[in-house]
Amino acid sequence: MMNSCSQLNIDKLSKALKVLSEPNRLNILCSMGLECTQVSAIIEDTGLSQTNxxxxxRVMREAGLVKGERRGAFIYYCLYDTTLLALLEEMNQWLDTSFQKAAGSES
Amino acid sequence: MMNSCSQLNIDKLSKALKVLSEPNRLNILCSMGLECTQVSAIIEDTGLSQTNxxxxxRVMREAGLVKGERRGAFIYYCLYDTTLLALLEEMNQWLDTSFQKAAGSES
DNA sequence: TGCAAATATGTGTGACTACGCATATACTAA
DNA sequence: TTAGTATATGCGTAGTCACACATATTTGCA
Known part of the structure; x- marks a missing residue:
């Protein structure tokens, strides 16, 4: 039961990773970037439907990744902690460098 | 279209995150840790069924996260790049520290 | 007021996923 | 060769998820 990464909160970690594993959600996060952005701008930027x-x-809000605040008729969404972008970039970097194997090919 | 993290390979990143977002898979990765481990040991360590x-x-192998090599009757699985554990620990750390909001509660 | 714009929410659905069961394959030993 | 152990794979299923459509809610403005 004791292993090299037993300090990981598997449940919390897997939930966060699941939320982040949806490509459209990643695009939305990228669209927001470091600044608070109104939903209509995200819609336009990503090309996704308003409903979507x-x-x-909502998924990301309930996961605590983003927050939304109303300013008049608009609601501005932004990252709860912009460190998230750095983490994603780090993971992306790792996939690009020390990760030569393409998905689907294994020994 | 141009945003603060446009260098992200969304497709590749989301695929990897999806594989990592399954709690049992995280447990299996933890069970392997830095060393190559035979499947039966993983089964015993995690309490999961052999099939599972x-x-x-297989999912992680096809994603390129782990590799398995046969040694006699056993097959030893290990991380393709152990940096992955550091990345997971970093993400875990981030969730623990700069992440006070519990899932389900939002403004 | 009432209308229009911005955003959220309820419902239904097709696709995907994790899992168990049964079975197949690979290897070792007798 | 036969039996037994280790691991993988085909199949069926229940649960989850992303999405569209329609509709509700909130806000600003005439």
């Missing part, structure tokens, strides 16, 4: 963007925003 | 472990190992 709203759905994904 | 084999299933998850």
């Amino acid at each position: 963007v709203s759905f994904h925003l | 472990v084999s299933f998850h190992l």
